[in-house]
Amino acid sequence: MIHENGLQNESKNGSPSPLPQTGGPVHLDAESAGGMSGAASLCRRAAIAGAGALGNELFRQLGLLGAGEVLLIDPDLVEASNLAKCAFFRSPGAAGRPKVEVLAEQGAALFPETRWIPIAREIADVGWGRLRGCDLLFGGVDRDSARLEMARISTRLGLPVCDGGMITSGAAAGRVSWFPGREGACFCCRLTARRRREYLETWSSAAHPCHVPQERGGWSATPAVAAVTAALQVHFAFEWLRRGEREARSIEFRLDGALRLEEIRIPLDESCPFHTAPLALVPVEGPFSALMRHGQEIAWEWPLCLRARCLDCGLEFEPRLRVTRFRREGACPRCGGRRLLELDNRNRIASGDPLSRRTPEEVGLPAEHLYSIRKGFLVEEME
Numbered sequence: 001m002i003h004e005n006g007l008q009n010e011s012k013n014g015s016p017s018p019l020p021q022t023g024g025p026v027h028l029d030a031e032s033a034g035g036m037s038g039a040a041s042l043c044r045r046a047a048i049a050g051a052g053a054l055g056n057e058l059f060r061q062l063g064l065l066g067a068g069e070v071l072l073i074d075p076d077l078v079e080a081s082n083l084a085k086c087a088f089f090r091s092p093g094a095a096g097r098p099k100v101e102v103l104a105e106q107g108a109a110l111f112p113e114t115r116w117i118p119i120a121r122e123i124a125d126v127g128w129g130r131l132r133g134c135d136l137l138f139g140g141v142d143r144d145s146a147r148l149e150m151a152r153i154s155t156r157l158g159l160p161v162c163d164g165g166m167i168t169s170g171a172a173a174g175r176v177s178w179f180p181g182r183e184g185a186c187f188c189c190r191l192t193a194r195r196r197r198e199y200l201e202t203w204s205s206a207a208h209p210c211h212v213p214q215e216r217g218g219w220s221a222t223p224a225v226a227a228v229t230a231a232l233q234v235h236f237a238f239e240w241l242r243r244g245e246r247e248a249r250s251i252e253f254r255l256d257g258a259l260r261l262e263e264i265r266i267p268l269d270e271s272c273p274f275h276t277a278p279l280a281l282v283p284v285e286g287p288f289s290a291l292m293r294h295g296q297e298i299a300w301e302w303p304l305c306l307r308a309r310c311l312d313c314g315l316e317f318e319p320r321l322r323v324t325r326f327r328r329e330g331a332c333p334r335c336g337g338r339r340l341l342e343l344d345n346r347n348r349i350a351s352g353d354p355l356s357r358r359t360p361e362e363v364g365l366p367a368e369h370l371y372s373i374r375k376g377f378l379v380e381e382m383e
């Protein structure tokens, strides 16, 4: 059955009739929007990580479905090179502005049923309190390090991820994967032991790792392949969400050569470190010290660089940035030098540490983040 949509751009006999000239946003009820109210009610709140070619298409799909609320997450600005693959960045004045702000504006005009929330940050710099209430996280990123960060968020928060990826070789092929959370396989389960070790070293070690994994960003896929990938992502994500699918799986497709559309189960890898028993996560309001008793420490996932020295001019400064981001983008605030020595990297603060008198935001942690409280190295005080 073909649904007639509320725009009435064709009259009953099939001849075109003009769109209503209201000038304001078009309001659709769920039925006229294609009977997708089921999908919208399943997913009251979703997040899209990445606002490139895939992210634009995911945005369009969720808008048409009438999703309740969507977080748009991407730190980048619109560049001229994005226009070939991102329809929604072609609006006047979009160039040079944060991608997610442009999308949110477009969303307010085109899909006003949905509340669009722009967050111009990397996925690892979004407070977990903002992600915890989501039903689904869509991945539209082009780096495996970001996929791994999403896997950590997914397994810690029990948040299903539906990730999209396109073949970088130029073939018309892609993959859509469902990672249900801690109980099923995650993206990290799929990595080889060596690759996993390389990535996790960049997360956890206080010292600079011997080898930072090199990643190519960007996609060579055509707009059609991006549209197909995002459409499959949204279609299957709602199907998997509806039936409460607890097993990780992928849909792989290939549109050239030997045509293929195949569903593959992804087994949980027992050696993957992301599936251990969960620690409780709590918000911190005010200074860290307000929440800690003697001998405890408050920990978060990704280490921050709190103090660094420029090897060119000798300046010591407080970057207050996630270590992986500091290594990628850090520069001396005085001379712009990139030869930087990390002096204090950490992902925890112990009670009694002078830093515990600061708030999370004052050390560079995201707003509305979540933390675990652990027994530290000191002997816990008896009460």
Ligand SMILES: [Zn+2]
Binding pocket: 185, 186, 187, 188, 189, 190, 269, 272, 273, 274, 275
């Ligand atoms: Zn895993």
Ligand SMILES: [Zn+2]
Binding pocket: 310, 311, 312, 313, 314, 315, 332, 333, 334, 335, 336, 337
């Ligand atoms: Zn310097």
